[in-house]
Amino acid sequence: MAKALQVRNLSFQYKGTDKKVLNSFNFDVEKGELLAIMGPSGAGKTTLISTLNGLIPHLIDGKLEGEVIVDGWNTKEHETRDFATKVGMVFQDFETQLFSTNVALEVAFGPENLALSPGEILRRVRESLRSVGLEGFDEREPATLSGGEKQRLVIASVLAMESNLLCLDEPTSELDPMGKDDIFAIARRLKESKSITMIMVEHNIEEVLGADRIILLKGGKIIAMAPPKTILREVDLLRETGIRPIPITELFVRCRSKYLPLTLREGLESFRKEGWGIDEARYLSLIERDSLRASRYGRVLIEVRGLEYVYEGGLAALKGIDLQIREGEFVAIVGQNGSGKTTLIKHFNGLLVPTKGEVRIEGVDVRQTDILQLAGKIGFVFQNPDHQIFAEKVIDEVSFGPRNFGFPEKGIAERVDRALAAVDLLDSTEADPFSLTKAERQRLAVASVLASAPKVIVLDEPTTGMDYQESIKMMELVQELNKRGHTIVMVTHTMWVVSHYAHRVIVMKDGKMIRDGKTRQILSDLDGLREASLKPQQMVEFGRALGDFAFLSLEECRKCLVP
Amino acid sequence: MNFYLYLDKKTPIHRLDPRTKLFLLISSFIVATIQQHPIFALIVAMPIFAHGVLSGSLRNIRRIIGLLVAIGILAALLWSIQAKGVTPLFWKFQVEPLLYGISTGIKIDSMIVAGIIFLSTTKNEEVAIGLVKLGLPYSFSFAFCTALRLAPTIMGTARMVAQAQKSRGLDLQGGGLLSRMKKYIPLLVPIFLTTLRYTNQLSMALESKGFRAMEKRTFLLEARFKARDYWITLGLLLVLALVIFIRIKGYGEIEGLLL
Incomplete structure (x- = not known):
C-alpha cells in the first residue's frame, strides 16, 4: 500500500536556539490511517506538525535534517503553498485562521487560490460545509459564530482544498465540551466516509480511543508508538508524558488488577471478576467531610441579587442571578460558552456594572465603589496571560499591581517574593516574562494578582492549553491558596478539575443559574449536567453503576474499595 | 462586541x-x-x-x-x-x-x-475584487482588505487588555503628560505582541491554504x-x-x- 507520509531521520532546531526540538524521527503513515500525537507541552508536537506541509523550513527558520515526504513530494523541494492540495492544516487558534466576511467566502478562499472555476468553488463550498454540519450558514459572519462553529468552519475551509492528508493541531483545546464532541464526531465521519488520512495532536485521552496509532513524544523524541489499546494501559508512561490517564484504567492499575479496562463497561466487568466491593461507611465519611468543610465557611463576601446584564446591542447575557459566596469557599462555575459565566465574574471586580439588580462585595454595592478599590479585595486572573504581561522582568510584572494600589514601597519586595514563591517562580525573578512557558506565564499572572493579597481570587479558565502535569501544578497552587484562606471562584470547562478541587459548583445555561450545590451533589445530578450539555465524570458514573456512590476522584474510589 | x-x-x-x-x-x-x-x-x-x-x-x-x-x-x-x-x-x-x-x-x-x-x-472581498479589476495586484488588494479587517480584531484585543490591566489597578486618569504616556505602556505592549502573534499565525494559515499558489486566482463573488x-x-x-x-x-x- 502506498504511504500517505514518510518521515526519515527528521531533526529540527529553531534558529537562535541550541537544542533540537525534534530528534531523529522515523515513522510512516498509511493511507486512511488516524494517527494521534500526544505529549507534554514543549515536546515538539506543533513543530512536528509544522514540518508536514513545509511551513518548516520555508516559513519558519531553523536547521532541518532528514526528509519529510508527503504523497511522494519532499517538503524541501516544494513551497508550502504548493502543498495546499496535499496537506490540510487546522491550527489550534481558530481566530487567526478566519479572515473573510462570511462563511461561504471563508471556505472559498482556498479553492479561489487554486484558480478553480466559480461553479467548482461553489460545489466545494457546499460539500465542505455539509461535512462539518454548517449548511445554511453561508451568509453568516464568522465573528458571530460560537467557538465550536468557528473551528468547524476552519475545518471546512481546509476540506475544500480536497487534500488527502489532514493535520489538526489541538483542534479542541479552546472549545467547550459540546464543541469538542462535534469536532471529534466530524473527524470520525471523515475517516469513515472519505478515507482521509488524519494526524491529530490531542491532549484528551478519551478522544483518541478511536485512533489507529498513538505516537508519544517527550523532549523532542518519540518514546512510544503503538495502538491505543496498548498505550492507554501504560498509566505511568502517560503521566510522565503529561497526559491524564483514563480514570477507570488508572484505578485498576493502582489496585494492581490483572484486568485493565479502557471503558466504563469493561471497568464494571473487571470489578466483578476481581470480586471487589465498596465500603459504605468509608463513603459516608467522605460525605461527612464535605459537610464539615461547608460548616467552616466564614461571612458572606460576595452577594448577588437579581442580577441582570444586557450587552450594548441588546444581548441579555445574565437573566436574574441570585447567589452568595462565603469566605473560604472554592466555587467552580461551569456551562457552555455563551452561558454567561465570564459575564458573571466580571461583575465581581467592577469590570461590568449590573444593568439591573445588585452585586455587593463585603456589603458594599459595586456601583458605590470603583474598580481600583475592588481590585484590592478581588484579584482577577484572566484566561490569556499574554493579554496582561508587559514588563521586562518577572519582578516588575508582579510588583505592578501592589504599586498601583499604593502599598508602601518597603513591603512590596516582600509581597512579590511571597507571591513568586507560592507559584514556584522564585528562581525566575530577574527573567524576561516572555521567555517563560505558557504554563509559567499563567502562574506569573496568578502571582501578579496574589501580590496584592486579595481576599477573593477569581480565575477564568486557569488550565486552558496546559498539559496534565501543568494543570495539576496550577490547581494544587490554587488549592493551597484556598487552604490559606483565600476564597476561590473559578470558571472552567475542564470537568476533572472541577471534580477534584471545587467544593461547590454553579451550573449556568443561557444566562441563568440552573444548579448550585456541593460538587458531589451537582456532578452526580446527571439530568442537570445533561441540561447544560456537560459530560458526567467517569468515576461518578462508575460509583452510580455500583450503587449510590458519587466518587469525585479515583483516589476517593480507591479509599472505599474493599478487595 | x-x-x-x-x-x-x-x-x-x-x-x-x-x-x-x-x-x-x-x-x-x-x-x-x-x-x-x-x-x-x-x-x-x-x-x-x-x-x-x-x-x-x-x-x-x-x-x-x-x-x-x-x-x-x-x-x-x-x-x-x-x-x-x-x-x-x-x-x-x-x-x-x-x-x-x-x-x-x-x-x-x-x-x-x-x-x-x-x-x-x-x-472586504468585494473591495479586493474591485481593486484587482482596476488593475492592482491581488497581493496588494488582499493586504489592504486584511488591514481593514484587522482593525476590529485589534480593537477587541485592546478591550481585553484594558480590562486585564484595570483589574491590576492601572489608572489611566491623572498625572502629567509624561506619566500618562508611561501609563499606556502596560496596554500597548500586550496589544502589540498579541497582534504580532496574530499576523504571524495568519500568514501561516494563508500559506497553508495556497495563497499565491497560482499566477492568477479566481473569485467566487462575481464583479461585473x-x-x-x-x-x-x-x-x-x-x-x-x-x-x-x-x-x-x-x-x-x-x-x-x-x-
Missing part, C-alpha cells in the same frame, strides 16, 4: 459592482469638499445622507452620531479660529470664519458618513458592470462636472473670507 461595519442587506446599493461603490465614495469626497459655503455643503450632505438611507446604513451612522457631532463642533471651532473675515458678529467673532468653520464641520462629517456607508455596503452600474457612473460623472463647473464659475465661495 462587534466592531465590523458591513451590514448584510440586499439593497440596490449593495448589489452594485464594487468599482461603482468605490467611485460613489470618491465622488462623495469630491462633492463634499469642493464648495466653501455651508449652504452648499448642506445641500451636498443631503444626497450623501439619502445614500445612507437607501443603502440601509443608518444603523451604523447612528452608532457614531455622538462622534459626528463632536467632530463637527470641534472642526467648526478649529477652522473658524484659523480664518479671518470682514463682517463683525460679536466680541471677537466675525461672520465669514464662522461660516467657514461650520462648512468644514459639515464637510468632514459628510466624508466620514460616506466612508461608513461604503464599509456598510461593501464586503451591469446596466445600473453604467447609469450610476454616468450620473456621477455628470454631477461631478456640474459641481466643478459651479465652483469654477465662482459660486459657493464665502465672500470676504481670508485664509
Whole structure:
C-alpha cells in the first residue's frame, strides 16, 4: 500500500536556539490511517506538525535534517503553498485562521487560490460545509459564530482544498465540551466516509480511543508508538508524558488488577471478576467531610441579587442571578460558552456594572465603589496571560499591581517574593516574562494578582492549553491558596478539575443559574449536567453503576474499595 | 462586541459592482469638499445622507452620531479660529470664519458618513475584487482588505487588555503628560505582541491554504458592470462636472473670507 507520509531521520532546531526540538524521527503513515500525537507541552508536537506541509523550513527558520515526504513530494523541494492540495492544516487558534466576511467566502478562499472555476468553488463550498454540519450558514459572519462553529468552519475551509492528508493541531483545546464532541464526531465521519488520512495532536485521552496509532513524544523524541489499546494501559508512561490517564484504567492499575479496562463497561466487568466491593461507611465519611468543610465557611463576601446584564446591542447575557459566596469557599462555575459565566465574574471586580439588580462585595454595592478599590479585595486572573504581561522582568510584572494600589514601597519586595514563591517562580525573578512557558506565564499572572493579597481570587479558565502535569501544578497552587484562606471562584470547562478541587459548583445555561450545590451533589445530578450539555465524570458514573456512590476522584474510589 | 461595519442587506446599493461603490465614495469626497459655503455643503450632505438611507446604513451612522457631532463642533471651532473675515458678529467673532468653520464641520462629517456607508455596503472581498479589476495586484488588494479587517480584531484585543490591566489597578486618569504616556505602556505592549502573534499565525494559515499558489486566482463573488452600474457612473460623472463647473464659475465661495 502506498504511504500517505514518510518521515526519515527528521531533526529540527529553531534558529537562535541550541537544542533540537525534534530528534531523529522515523515513522510512516498509511493511507486512511488516524494517527494521534500526544505529549507534554514543549515536546515538539506543533513543530512536528509544522514540518508536514513545509511551513518548516520555508516559513519558519531553523536547521532541518532528514526528509519529510508527503504523497511522494519532499517538503524541501516544494513551497508550502504548493502543498495546499496535499496537506490540510487546522491550527489550534481558530481566530487567526478566519479572515473573510462570511462563511461561504471563508471556505472559498482556498479553492479561489487554486484558480478553480466559480461553479467548482461553489460545489466545494457546499460539500465542505455539509461535512462539518454548517449548511445554511453561508451568509453568516464568522465573528458571530460560537467557538465550536468557528473551528468547524476552519475545518471546512481546509476540506475544500480536497487534500488527502489532514493535520489538526489541538483542534479542541479552546472549545467547550459540546464543541469538542462535534469536532471529534466530524473527524470520525471523515475517516469513515472519505478515507482521509488524519494526524491529530490531542491532549484528551478519551478522544483518541478511536485512533489507529498513538505516537508519544517527550523532549523532542518519540518514546512510544503503538495502538491505543496498548498505550492507554501504560498509566505511568502517560503521566510522565503529561497526559491524564483514563480514570477507570488508572484505578485498576493502582489496585494492581490483572484486568485493565479502557471503558466504563469493561471497568464494571473487571470489578466483578476481581470480586471487589465498596465500603459504605468509608463513603459516608467522605460525605461527612464535605459537610464539615461547608460548616467552616466564614461571612458572606460576595452577594448577588437579581442580577441582570444586557450587552450594548441588546444581548441579555445574565437573566436574574441570585447567589452568595462565603469566605473560604472554592466555587467552580461551569456551562457552555455563551452561558454567561465570564459575564458573571466580571461583575465581581467592577469590570461590568449590573444593568439591573445588585452585586455587593463585603456589603458594599459595586456601583458605590470603583474598580481600583475592588481590585484590592478581588484579584482577577484572566484566561490569556499574554493579554496582561508587559514588563521586562518577572519582578516588575508582579510588583505592578501592589504599586498601583499604593502599598508602601518597603513591603512590596516582600509581597512579590511571597507571591513568586507560592507559584514556584522564585528562581525566575530577574527573567524576561516572555521567555517563560505558557504554563509559567499563567502562574506569573496568578502571582501578579496574589501580590496584592486579595481576599477573593477569581480565575477564568486557569488550565486552558496546559498539559496534565501543568494543570495539576496550577490547581494544587490554587488549592493551597484556598487552604490559606483565600476564597476561590473559578470558571472552567475542564470537568476533572472541577471534580477534584471545587467544593461547590454553579451550573449556568443561557444566562441563568440552573444548579448550585456541593460538587458531589451537582456532578452526580446527571439530568442537570445533561441540561447544560456537560459530560458526567467517569468515576461518578462508575460509583452510580455500583450503587449510590458519587466518587469525585479515583483516589476517593480507591479509599472505599474493599478487595 | 462587534466592531465590523458591513451590514448584510440586499439593497440596490449593495448589489452594485464594487468599482461603482468605490467611485460613489470618491465622488462623495469630491462633492463634499469642493464648495466653501455651508449652504452648499448642506445641500451636498443631503444626497450623501439619502445614500445612507437607501443603502440601509443608518444603523451604523447612528452608532457614531455622538462622534459626528463632536467632530463637527470641534472642526467648526478649529477652522473658524484659523480664518479671518470682514463682517463683525460679536466680541471677537466675525461672520465669514464662522461660516467657514461650520462648512468644514459639515464637510468632514459628510466624508466620514460616506466612508461608513461604503464599509456598510461593501464586503472586504468585494473591495479586493474591485481593486484587482482596476488593475492592482491581488497581493496588494488582499493586504489592504486584511488591514481593514484587522482593525476590529485589534480593537477587541485592546478591550481585553484594558480590562486585564484595570483589574491590576492601572489608572489611566491623572498625572502629567509624561506619566500618562508611561501609563499606556502596560496596554500597548500586550496589544502589540498579541497582534504580532496574530499576523504571524495568519500568514501561516494563508500559506497553508495556497495563497499565491497560482499566477492568477479566481473569485467566487462575481464583479461585473451591469446596466445600473453604467447609469450610476454616468450620473456621477455628470454631477461631478456640474459641481466643478459651479465652483469654477465662482459660486459657493464665502465672500470676504481670508485664509
